[in-house]
Amino acid sequence: MMALNKLCLECLRSVKSGLFKDARVLQVARVKMSHFTYMPDAKPPVGGEMLKMNMFQAINNALDLALKTDDSAIIFGEDVAFGGVFRCSIGLQKKYGPERVFNTPLCEQGIIGFAIGAASAGATSIAEIQFADYIFPAFDQIVNEAAKYRYRSGDQFDCGKLTIRAPCGAVGHGALYHSQSPEAYFAHTPGIKVVVPRGPIKAKGLLLACIRDPDPCLIFEPKCMYRAAVEQVPVGDYISPIGKADVLKKGDKITLIGWGTQVHVLLEVAQLAKEKFNISCEVIDLVSIVPWDRDTIIESVKKTKRALVAHEAPLTGGFGAELAAAIQEDCFLHLEAPVARVTGFDTPFPHIFEPFYLPDKWRCLQAIKDLIDY
Numbered sequence: 001m002m003a004l005n006k007l008c009l010e011c012l013r014s015v016k017s018g019l020f021k022d023a024r025v026l027q028v029a030r031v032k033m034s035h036f037t038y039m040p041d042a043k044p045p046v047g048g049e050m051l052k053m054n055m056f057q058a059i060n061n062a063l064d065l066a067l068k069t070d071d072s073a074i075i076f077g078e079d080v081a082f083g084g085v086f087r088c089s090i091g092l093q094k095k096y097g098p099e100r101v102f103n104t105p106l107c108e109q110g111i112i113g114f115a116i117g118a119a120s121a122g123a124t125s126i127a128e129i130q131f132a133d134y135i136f137p138a139f140d141q142i143v144n145e146a147a148k149y150r151y152r153s154g155d156q157f158d159c160g161k162l163t164i165r166a167p168c169g170a171v172g173h174g175a176l177y178h179s180q181s182p183e184a185y186f187a188h189t190p191g192i193k194v195v196v197p198r199g200p201i202k203a204k205g206l207l208l209a210c211i212r213d214p215d216p217c218l219i220f221e222p223k224c225m226y227r228a229a230v231e232q233v234p235v236g237d238y239i240s241p242i243g244k245a246d247v248l249k250k251g252d253k254i255t256l257i258g259w260g261t262q263v264h265v266l267l268e269v270a271q272l273a274k275e276k277f278n279i280s281c282e283v284i285d286l287v288s289i290v291p292w293d294r295d296t297i298i299e300s301v302k303k304t305k306r307a308l309v310a311h312e313a314p315l316t317g318g319f320g321a322e323l324a325a326a327i328q329e330d331c332f333l334h335l336e337a338p339v340a341r342v343t344g345f346d347t348p349f350p351h352i353f354e355p356f357y358l359p360d361k362w363r364c365l366q367a368i369k370d371l372i373d374y
Contacts, residue, residue, distance in 0.1 A: 035170070035360040036264040040231045041201050046238045053233040056226040058200035059088045059165075062207040063126065065237055067096050070124050072161075073211070075101045077111055077128030085130060086167060086226050112138035112164065116146050119159035119216075126211060132168035132220055133180045146216045147191030162216040165207070167223035168196075169261055169312050170358055174223075175351035181260075181313040181344075183220055183289045187322065193217045193242055194289040196260040199229045202287065205240030213242060222260040245293035247300065251282035254306040254371055257297060257323060259286040262310045262359065269364040276365075279372055289319055297323065298330045306371045307331075308340040310359045315343045337374035340367045 066073045081103045083090030093101035104111050115127040129135045150158035170179050186194050197203035210217035256266040263285045270281035301307045309320035324339040342359040350357050
């Protein structure tokens with residue numbers, strides 16, 4: 001890691017001093033410092049016909065199925081009519097018409113306000129926030145209206161047929177306004193569900209589960225995987241359960257917990273830990289932030305006696321803190337080391353220094369070694 005860091009810094013100095021007139025040198029360094037290697041799911045959740053899809057194609061397939069099987073389903077957001085900036089809704093307006101797939105003004109509060117109204121009136125509302133960073137103008141609508149709709153009416157009315165999609169996380173060049181991971185903000189709000197897929201198979205299953213769930217749901221999609229993540233995805237209809245974590249790799253020395261892109265970092269770290277230090281790691285994809293699968297996490301940590309949580313969001317108030325508190329509460333007499341967190345830093349998300357900000361495999365590997373040596 002030190003060598004890579006020095007390479008990045010030398011490139012920065014060289015570009016700044018004019019030694020390299022072509023700024024692509026810096027881009028090469030950044031590509032080489034990609035913080036994860038994608039590891040596809042080996043086993044699909046259902047049988048039948050499979051098709052090779054990347055993540056945006058799997059999401060498009062899920063949206064297509066939702067519109068096909070539910071006449072009340074509508075999709076809307078900024079630029080979704082031509083497919084959106086990531087092309088997740090491409091072709092759907094042409095197939096289902098502008099009454100069911102349509103653009104909105106650039107007003108996130110209005111998008112979610114409309115979505116709540118449509119859902120409460122009986123439509124299946126599927127709203128897109130173009131980037132998760134811009135969900136905050138709609139924060140009041142989500143946490144004070146959507147989340148509380150059923151409660152405040154004593155279950156006489158609700159907006160449970162509401163799903164909000166938002167691309168999140170690092171992308172390599174997004175900087176402070178296009179790289180944030182805001183899942184922890186919404187985890188504090190009773191009444192909504194929050195999920196983060198790790199790849200195409202999970203994205204399709206989770207999106208369909210959210211659309212059909214009786215409560216409002218947020219699905220944060222790691223944008224760097226829209227094209228980078230490719231799997232053999234079942235063509236048919238299926239859902240992935242909300243609230244159920246996936247144990248992706250069995251181990252007995254330490255439990256590694258992540259979600260979204262970070263799952264792939266941890267899978268690679270588990271391989272490195274085994275090769276370099278003969279440390280057996282259990283890797284868990286939390287999948288669902290709210291509700292989260294406490295039983296699976298606690299069972300694993302009681303077995304391994306150590307835990308590490310990794311996420312891209314900043315350390316303070318990140319959802320890793322909730323996991324650490326629950327593990328300490330339920331596994332106190334089993335733990336042989338404090339729960340470790342490897343996260344983003346308590347700063348705005350940087351631009352050229354993104355490689356230093358992210359919880360990459362080297363930071364996670366060092367944390368594993370520190371836990372074992374504790």
